[in-house]
Amino acid sequence: MRIAFYTTKPYDRFWFEPLGKDYGIDIHFLDATCDDETIILAKGHDAICVFVNDHIDEAMIKQLAEYGVQGILLRSAGFNHVDIQAAAKYHIPVLRVPSYSPEAVAEHGLALLMSVNRYIHRAYNRTRDFNMSINGLMGTNLYHKTAGIIGTGKIGQAMIRMLKGFDMRILAYDLFPNKDLDVEYVSLEELYEKSDVISLHCPLTKETEYLINKESIERMKKGVYLINTSRGALIDTNALVEGLLSEKFGGVGLDVYEEEEGLFFEDKSNEIMKDETLARLMTFPNVLVTSHMGFFTEEAMQAITIETLENAYALKNGVELVNAVTVKS
Ligand code: NAD
Numbered sequence: 001m002r003i004a005f006y007t008t009k010p011y012d013r014f015w016f017e018p019l020g021k022d023y024g025i026d027i028h029f030l031d032a033t034c035d036d037e038t039i040i041l042a043k044g045h046d047a048i049c050v051f052v053n054d055h056i057d058e059a060m061i062k063q064l065a066e067y068g069v070q071g072i073l074l075r076s077a078g079f080n081h082v083d084i085q086a087a088a089k090y091h092i093p094v095l096r097v098p099s100y101s102p103e104a105v106a107e108h109g110l111a112l113l114m115s116v117n118r119y120i121h122r123a124y125n126r127t128r129d130f131n132m133s134i135n136g137l138m139g140t141n142l143y144h145k146t147a148g149i150i151g152t153g154k155i156g157q158a159m160i161r162m163l164k165g166f167d168m169r170i171l172a173y174d175l176f177p178n179k180d181l182d183v184e185y186v187s188l189e190e191l192y193e194k195s196d197v198i199s200l201h202c203p204l205t206k207e208t209e210y211l212i213n214k215e216s217i218e219r220m221k222k223g224v225y226l227i228n229t230s231r232g233a234l235i236d237t238n239a240l241v242e243g244l245l246s247e248k249f250g251g252v253g254l255d256v257y258e259e260e261e262g263l264f265f266e267d268k269s270n271e272i273m274k275d276e277t278l279a280r281l282m283t284f285p286n287v288l289v290t291s292h293m294g295f296f297t298e299e300a301m302q303a304i305t306i307e308t309l310e311n312a313y314a315l316k317n318g319v320e321l322v323n324a325v326t327v328k329s
Helices: 010-022 058-067 084-089 102-118 120-128 154-164 188-194 214-219 237-245 276-281 298-317
Strands: 002-005 026-029 047-050 071-074 146-150 169-173 197-200 224-228 249-254 287-289
Touching: 002 010, 010 026, 010 298, 047 298, 058 084, 071 298, 102 120, 102 154, 102 197, 102 224, 102 249, 102 287, 102 298, 146 154, 146 188, 154 169, 154 197, 169 188, 188 214, 214 237, 237 249, 237 276, 276 287
Parallel strands: 002 026, 002 047, 047 071, 146 169, 146 197, 197 224, 224 249, 249 287
Antiparallel strands: none
């Protein structure tokens, strides 16, 4: 089996090169992202393997079908970057890694929360310069505060477990409330109005796009902390900037950004930043942005690699595709 492996980073090679050999899979590592110009590189391969910022639309899927490509392997849980309906139309299975380490992402969300709340990002810069003043770095206790969790799936639950360690009250919202969880399910409106911390853990769908917008921000408490480790377009970033300007937020921690494609995962430090919204976000002292690295732990990378190769193995050997993304009718 030959796989065209798009958007290869050194850490992908580190994990996939040796394990790919163990699975007897021939991986063709490509630096290129997968787009309408590079899709031709998939020719001669049995499957392609892509990451979160490789957007695959219907025209590209049609081309894959013409090349005889038999599957799309996602190195991610989220699948909003692939036209799933089109893949079904052309009978190309899309296989994802549904769960590799919810704790990895939740722990990163917590790191963002702790950092923006206690200004660790600013304190680090100050003390390196022997500026030992603590003026302006006052945080708030999390103890006995209220957290609002939107999306109580695997990562949301991991976040809930950790926030309970701070003795926080947990409000939650999910389309499908989980009766086994010891949380208070409330309406979105109530969650916005009562939460001191709001953390997003639902997928990006048509329904959740711009879930956090001008109206929802207006409902939130003054001084709220907003954490997004899920997908950038859950938040209308322009509305977020307006909210930050009006001093609504105590802090904002973002691991994802709606315009991250082509930007996150890349070194742009020698270039002029053309994205003015991102540049504006970076000017707020109470905003911390990381570039989609919630998943990035050794345990999660190992699990992603093994599950992706298991998916490839199943595709190659006609085994049941347990991780296929199905189309909602
Ligand atoms: P999951 O499928 O286990 O949980 C998602 C939950 O969201 C489910 O309980 C579902 O019912 C709920 N949901 C769906 N639509 C909703 C809606 N409209 N409103 C409220 N809730 C809704 O997924 P997960 O493994 O917990 O992952 C959550 C998200 O985290 C993924 O979709 C992905 O976008 C993101 N993620 C980010 C990283 C990262 O590195 N930052 C890594 C992995 C996943």
